[in-house]
Amino acid sequence: RKEVEQDPGPFNVPEGATVAFNCTYSNSASQSFFWYRQDCRKEPKLLMSVYSSGNEDGRFTAQLNRASQYISLLIRDSKLSDSATYLCVVNRDVISGNNRKLIWGLGTSLGVNP
Amino acid sequence: DAGVIQSPRHEVTEMGQEVTLRCKPISGHDYLFWYRQTMMRGLELLIYFNNNVPIDDSGMPEDRFSAKMPNASFSTLKIQPSEPRDSAVYFCASSFGSEAFFGQGTRLTVV
Numbered sequence: 573r574k575e576v577e578q579d580p581g582p583f584n585v586p587e588g589a590t591v592a593f594n595c596t597y598s599n600s601a602s603q604s605f606f607w608y609r610q611d612c613r614k615e616p617k618l619l620m621s622v623y624s625s626g627n628e629d630g631r632f633t634a635q636l637n638r639a640s641q642y643i644s645l646l647i648r649d650s651k652l653s654d655s656a657t658y659l660c661v662v663n664r665d666v667i668s669g670n671n672r673k674l675i676w677g678l679g680t681s682l683g684v685n686p
Numbered sequence: 687d688a689g690v691i692q693s694p695r696h697e698v699t700e701m702g703q704e705v706t707l708r709c710k711p712i713s714g715h716d717y718l719f720w721y722r723q724t725m726m727r728g729l730e731l732l733i734y735f736n737n738n739v740p741i742d743d744s745g746m747p748e749d750r751f752s753a754k755m756p757n758a759s760f761s762t763l764k765i766q767p768s769e770p771r772d773s774a775v776y777f778c779a780s781s782f783g784s785e786a787f788f789g790q791g792t793r794l795t796v797v
Contacts, residue, residue, distance in 0.1 A: 604784055606784070606785075614790070615777055615788035615789060615790055615791055616729070616777075616788055617788070618785045618786070621784065621785075659729070663784065673731065673734075673742065674719070674731065674786060675731075676728060676729040676730075676731075677728070678727075678728035679728060
């Protein structure tokens with residue numbers, strides 16, 4: 573079993589739809605969590621960090637459930653430009669040292685159609 | 687700052703040849719990561735450095751792979767000899783804090 577798992581999709585939705593992705597992680601020592609976005613043949617870029625209390629950035633909402641060890645990303649009123657692969661990332665920092673290890677999911681592919 | 691700069695952007699080489707990928711991290715960042723991305727395996731961490739010191743190279747697939755960071759502004763990933771299964775996109779990323787900034791990647795094809 574991979575340490576970070578995502579549904580690869582693809583999710584194909586019409587413009588204006590609401591779509592949600594989930595990601596599960598297996599290591600309870602995980603310290604911090606992120607969603608990255610990767611466009612076709614481009615590099616990954618940070619979309620948003622995921623905080624324990626949940627956080628929102630415009631049409632995007634991220635949630636963390638530590639008890640169940642999953643994070644989610646909700647996209648409201650989806651746009652054509654949201655079409656991309658969304659990567660779930662978990663950071664296993666060791667606070668007392670200089671060990672920083674980002675563990676990446678394989679990504680969920682989203683296609684938004686006109 | 688121009689961001690993380692990688693070269694070359696594309697590399698096509700014959701099996702058995704040596705390949706060297708280069709990376710210039712963002713100035714002031716203290717972590718540098720080398721990743722490999724394929725359709726089947728996604729984004730895999732190969733090795734990372736903190737303040738130019740290799741911290742974890744457990745992701746380096748074989749002895750054919752080596753990485754160096756001689757100073758804070760330059761790193762190389764070398765494959766010698768290269769094999770067709772090494773074909774992938776290789777990303778370099780740097781960070782200071784929690785966000786990792788990626789270069790545009792080097793698309794390596796070994797024929």
